Amino acid sequence: xxxxxxxxxxxxxxxxxxxxxxxxxxxxxxxxxxxxxxxxxxxxxxxxxxxxxxxxxxxxxxxxxxxxxxxxxxxxxxxxxxxxxxxxxxxxxxxxxxxxxxxxxxxxxxxxxxxxxxxxxxxxxxxxxxxxxxxxxxxxxxxxxxxxxxxxxxxxxxxxxxxx
Amino acid sequence: xxxxxxxxxxxxxxxxxxxxxxxxxxxxxxxxxxxxxxxxxxxxxxxxxxxxxxxxxxxxxxxxxxxxxxxxxxxxxxxxxxxxxxxxxxxxxxxxxxxxxxxxxxxxxxxxxxxxxxxxxxxxxxxxxxxxxxxxxxxxxxxxxxxxxxxxxxxxxxx
Numbered sequence: 001x002x003x004x005x006x007x008x009x010x011x012x013x014x015x016x017x018x019x020x021x022x023x024x025x026x027x028x029x030x031x032x033x034x035x036x037x038x039x040x041x042x043x044x045x046x047x048x049x050x051x052x053x054x055x056x057x058x059x060x061x062x063x064x065x066x067x068x069x070x071x072x073x074x075x076x077x078x079x080x081x082x083x084x085x086x087x088x089x090x091x092x093x094x095x096x097x098x099x100x101x102x103x104x105x106x107x108x109x110x111x112x113x114x115x116x117x118x119x120x121x122x123x124x125x126x127x128x129x130x131x132x133x134x135x136x137x138x139x140x141x142x143x144x145x146x147x148x149x150x151x152x153x154x155x156x157x158x159x160x161x162x163x164x
Numbered sequence: 165x166x167x168x169x170x171x172x173x174x175x176x177x178x179x180x181x182x183x184x185x186x187x188x189x190x191x192x193x194x195x196x197x198x199x200x201x202x203x204x205x206x207x208x209x210x211x212x213x214x215x216x217x218x219x220x221x222x223x224x225x226x227x228x229x230x231x232x233x234x235x236x237x238x239x240x241x242x243x244x245x246x247x248x249x250x251x252x253x254x255x256x257x258x259x260x261x262x263x264x265x266x267x268x269x270x271x272x273x274x275x276x277x278x279x280x281x282x283x284x285x286x287x288x289x290x291x292x293x294x295x296x297x298x299x300x301x302x303x304x305x306x307x308x309x310x311x312x313x314x315x316x317x318x319x320x321x322x323x
Contacts, residue, residue, distance in 0.1 A: 021250070030315060038249030045248050080208045083200040087320075091247075117323050124321060130314040139319055147198045148318035151294045151307050155256065155284050 002104075002111045005057035005069065007047055012066035013059065014043035020094040027131045030152055046071070056115045060095060060104040068095035070108040074119055088116040088124030109142060167231060168267075170275045173224040173238060175217055180235040181226065182210040188262040195299035198320065216240070225279045227263070227272050237263040239276040243287050256284040256292030273306055 005013060018039045024031040035041070049055040060068035070093040076086055090112060095104045116124050128135050130149065173181060186206045192199040202208065216222040221244075227237035239261040246253050258280060263272050284292060294312055296303045304314075 017249075030313075032246060032250040032252070034249055035251055042249045081202060081205045081212070083202055084198075088323075113321075113323055122323055124323065126319055128317045128319055130317050136317065142321065144319040144321045145198075146298045146317040146319050147196055149296050149298050149304065149314050150316040150318065151296055151304070151312035152291060152315035153294065153307070153310065153312035154291050155281055155289060 001061045002058055002107050003061060005046075005050060005059045007050060009057075009059050009066050009069075010043045010047045010050075013046060013057070013069045014039040016066070016069055016094045016096070017042045017092065019096070020092060023094070024129055024132070027129055031129060031131075056112060058108055058111050058115075060099070060108055062099060062104075067099040068104045068108060069093070070112050072112045072116065072124070074116075074121065085122050086120075088112075088119070088121045090124055090126035093126075105138065106142065167229060168236060168270075168272060168275075169228045169230060170225055170272075170279045171228060173217065173226040175214060177224075177226050177235060177238075178210045178213055178217075181213060181224065181238050182206045184235060184238055184262050184264060185209050185213075185260065187264065188260070192297050192300065196297065199297075223280065223283045225276055225283075227267075227276060235264075236267040237261075237272045237276060239280055241280040241283060241292075243284075243289060244293075252291065254287075254289060256280070256287070256289040258292060258294045260295075274310070277310065 018034065021032070021034045021038070025033060046057065050057060054074040056072045058070050059066045071091045073089050073091060074086060075089045090109070093105065093108060095108070113124070126139075126144075127150075128139060130136075136146075183206070186209075189199055189201055189205070193201070213224065217224060221242055223241045225239050225241070226235050228234070229236050240259050242257040242259055244255050244257045246255065258277070261273060261276060263270075293315060294307050295318075296307055298317070
């Protein structure tokens with residue numbers, strides 16, 4: 001079941017966020033790590049935004065347990081410069097590993113799309129780690145297109161392991 | 165390229181910067197309709213850039229030809245805060261870089277990058293991200309040659 005998140009879901013969503021960060025960390029060291037109290041901070045921010053008209057948090061519930069979530073926001077991506085109108089941004093999505101392959105991710109995205117449409121939006125954007133090949137395949141199957149790539153570099157060249 | 169000076173941009177540069185930005189967007193538009201511009205996009209961009217010039221988290225550097233003081237390139241750097249709960253707390257971001265078509269292959273891109281790097285270093289930033297168009301492989305190749313690697317795809321979908 002896909003439903004709107006409530007304050008009582010925040011602890012479960014915070015745990016999922018921790019797993020989302022850990023999942024990305026496993027993809028490569030260049031992916032962001034969580035600060036020590038990151039999940040608590042994320043949870044507090046989420047709780048504050050649940051009533052915000054420009055934010056939507058949906059959860060996937062199976063047998064009374066929250067096993068996935070998606071966070072979307074209405075954003076202003078410089079629409080005065082581009083032809084495009086205001087868009088949506090899918091900030092976070094995660095489904096517990098043992099519940100993947102059941103269409104929960106797709107259902108979360110489709111439900112968020114409905115909300116974006118209801119808000120008069122014509123498109124939405126999101127970020128995917130370039131090393132996350134399964135996620136890229138998922139999004140392409142959903143109809144997504146990559147139009148920009150964020151590349152990463154270091155201010156000082158990285159020294160080889162063991163070098164001083 | 166000793167006939168060009170790389171310096172911080174000022175408000176007097178805005179019309180020339182907007183023209184360079186428009187040249188870049190015209191190029192991007194040939195590859196991706198996503199970059200379709202509003203009719204008054206150039207003026208709107210100049211207004212936005214005027215605000216960025218007054219923002220401590222932003223630096224716009226310009227490449228000026230000594231002979232006639234014409235701008236032949238620019239780059240925009242930002243200090244970006246990490247999303248809530250994530251590290252590193254801040255990163256540098258190069259959101260735009262463009263060299264006028266007739267000034268390519270002159271080492272200007274590297275000089276603009278070096279100028280931003282110096283500023284990033286002063287801000288205590290250790291790593292940076294660069295926004296490059298997915299359909300402009302030459303742009304990506306430039307950054308790759310300078311040590312950058314693909315990190316995050318920015319995707320979109322029509323509703």
